[in-house]
Amino acid sequence: MSQLTHVAQTMLSELDGFSVEVDAARERADIILDRPPFNIISMAQRDQLRLVFESLDQDPAVRIIVLRARGEHFSSGGDIKGFLEATPEHVSQLAWNIAAPARCSKPVIAVNRGYCFGVGFEISLACDFRLVSNTTLYALPEQKLGQIPGSGGSARLQKMVGITRTKDVVMRSRRISGKQAYDWGVATECVADDQLESATDALVEELRKFSPLAQRTAKKLLNETEDATLTTAIDLEGHCYSRLRSSNDFREGVEAFHSKRAAKFNGT
Template identity: 50%
Template sequence: MPLTGGEIRLERSHDGRVANLTLNHGRYNIITWETRQVMADRFAEIDRDPDVKLVVIRAEGEHFSSGGDIAGFMEVDPIDLTDLGHNVTAAARSPKPVIAAIDGYCFGVGLELVLATDIRLATPRSRFALPEMKLGMIPGSGGTQRLARLIGLSRAKYHVLTGERITGDQALDWGMVSVLAPDGEALEQETLALVDKMLGYSPLAMRTAKEVLDKGIDAPLYSGIELERKAYSMLRASSDFAEGVAAFGEKRAPKFTGR
């Protein structure tokens, strides 16, 4: 099986403020070696664009992704796997909030990709799994670590060691996803509603909140609180905060600029 193939379309909407990334590689949206790097390239472009405030990741077709190009991995030199996952999980390093809309299968590296996003929405027919154990392998793009932090060590051990699937209902109950829409159409409606809501907030405040949450969660509580305090003080001096306070007092919608 070739290491190449697959597409990640980048389209902008909402007057350029939203970057929409769409996986497109057949019914199961297999993620090839090339696709991994394309994801990093797309985020490099997005992160350089000051007009983009928000990112949404979707997939064409029946399933979000059945995972990676399994046979193709045998064509990769083991030394090239030492940085595995740094590219496909670029969403975690992006300063912009990233939303994932998931329907159908979300397996292997597909799940690792969405675990690197900030907010995940799904449907009851969504199924999540890290099935690498069935191949004599473990997840290699952050799956073990991010899953354990989201659903707890005990559950993560069970699902990594057995490869068992997680249902949409379980994912909602365990905090893997924030919204469970009834079907694909409702999923898109929920996604767009969330986009509209978040576009009404300060890009600077959202970027700061993402950084504080991501860095604070792995630090001791005291260090996390110190990070929060300093970020709060920094935002106090921002034009967006002044605008938010003024708009609140004047009972109008604020006009945030990201400064």
């Protein structure tokens, strides 16, 4: 009798255009786009990226996830031919797949250098932190193809920078530099290109020091209250605060503060 195989196992048996590295000692997982020179993201790769994020979210050895790329460009976008070949049902899942970093309960850092266009920009916008260099160029160039962003790019960008700037980027297929993205509040930090890796390492180590439980709670709260009224957001914040008060991590944090020592959180 043949054994049933979950579709995810088959889909992840050979990763398409990217690799995954887990450093258990540093509680870090790196998802690395690896289709040089421009790291074009295929349709199949989008499905796989979602599954990998979901898998790493369940991995107790991983605290922080880093999304980066090999070479001088993060990604010039998606496989154009793939859009014409994909079924309407498949195309309808594009935004869901690319939103995987946002749904992930753990902090996700996008490391962007060089071209970060189309879906490359969209998946970065779904991450919690975006580290850029002075070589970074962001763009949503779909208008040049007679299309619009289809994986959440225009919606997420508008939440961050407002309708005027988003129209400028989307309707003109305009490129914005890493420095401008930082000035607009899209990028978390902008550094010299040769400092991008060290800035990433520093952010990973900083995030590891906090309570995993408090970080998961903060991410979920902020994501879910983005569209809420101020009254609703404050109410939900209060409920989350109340639940954390009974956690071991909160007790450890308070005791460490009074003892003037570093806290040792365990995520409970």
